[in-house]
Amino acid sequence: MNIQGKLIIIGGAVDKGSFTETDLDKNAAKNLNFFEAGILKRIIDESKHKGNSRIEVITTASKIPKEIGPEYVKALHYLGADNVDVLDIVRREQASEPEILDRLKAADVVMFTGGDQLRLTSILGGTAFHDILLDKYHNEDFVYAGTSAGAAAASNNMIYQGSSSEALLKGEVKITSGLGLIDGVIIDTHFVQRGRIGRLFQAVVGNPKVLGIGLGEDTGLLITHNTKMEAIGSGLVIIVDGREIKDTNLTQVELGQPISINHLVTHVMSINDTFDLTTFKMTIKSSQYV
Template sequence: MNTKGKLIIIGGAVDKGSFTESSFDKDVSKNMNFFEKGIIKRIIDESKHKENSRIEVITTASKIPREVGPEYVKAFQYLNASNVDVLHIERREQAGEEEVLDRIKAADIVMFTGGDQLRLSSILGGSKLHDIILDKYKNEHFIYAGTSAGAAAASNNMIYQGSSHEALLKGEVKITSGLGLIDDVIIDTHFVQRGRIGRLFQAVVGNPKVLGIGLGEDTGLLITNNTKMEAIGSGLVILVDGREIKDTNLTQVELGQPISINHLVTHVLSIHDTFDLSTFKMHIHSSQYI
């Protein structure tokens, strides 16, 4: 069954312009690449009503929501999307309030900020707000956009803990249920900058049916119909495919011991490259062989 909504997951540190700097307007030329080609511009362009789309920024994952929210409002407004506001949902009961639900029902885009994805899933998971988002994503021309924690929480499986340098020690990577917009993938963020490839390796070796997605900073994936993925932004997307794993010691070693994996396949995507989740085929947009 087709999914009408679009999913835009971002690795964190979205280049949205340094709006906290007083000299921003004078230095705007330094940010023009973002404004013309960047991720937030793409979110607007993919939405139902473009610059007139109703946008709700949800700061639940953040520990500094009152600072983060206005940054995103300014970023959208600078790109001529002025129908934008912030929802500060800090307790579970707020996710069932009529005013909050009415605002989500009216939204064309929800933008989940970074922070702690376990905070996001534990506050919103199973709420009426969560149900509305899932229904809109399935049945309407609606965009779920999430950066960092907002991206990690989008899938059914969610990494919520695990140090980078110990990630290939058995049991060091902690996984729970996310918000469930997309199945059979697991998403990690700040991927290249924080050296988190080992976290995805352990997540995938435990269930090779799941495709690992590692998102670099200011880098994302536009996912349509829960199958076609297009890399957007300025960095890299790493995909970890475990379907061809030939051997591992995962079930033989004790907790805290190193994991061995034989024949784990990886792909590297950059801007405009695509990957089809239904066929597991990658297309390089600027291939040297075309």
């Protein structure tokens, strides 16, 4: 399938309770640090009508949508986007209301904020809103952008729970279905800062066909046609490729016991590096060997 839309997934900043962890900050403005200015500007630039694109900020994942939504609107306005509004869907019934569906149909960009990705998928999954979202992504010049929870929920497989410190103990990582914009990958966020590499290792060893993507804060990926990924922002993206795993004790150990993995391939991407999802090849933009 030739995907017409673009996917921009962002590792997040100081979020409000993503996954099962809480790092509450009374100053909601800090939830949108201006490190994102470069990434948010890229979202605008990649959209169909640039500064005139219709952008809907979707705050469903957040427990404080009335504080977070206006911060995104303010930042996007500052960066030159003049047609931005907040679409706060808090109940499943709302995801079938004609007014909300019409707003989604008219949008060139949706920006899903951080929070709890299980809240996001449990409210939107399987609704008319979800169906239209997928149709627009598949068939239109449309941008799905998501930060933190909004990024984690973009793939078909979604991590929704699992502590960082115990992530390589069997059974500690919980996975469910996401919004399904992209298949064959699984995404984790706040990756470097919260030491979540073990979570991604366990997700991949259980299904080595799935490519693990770990997004650091300050960092995003622009994915075009669901085939090419480009690192954007100032941080790191960790790619975990399990296709060449030679051995593991995953099925032999009891729940709560450590997992062993032999020959798990990892890549580290930084700004402007690319990764081809069809060949599984990474290209370093500023390679010392070019």
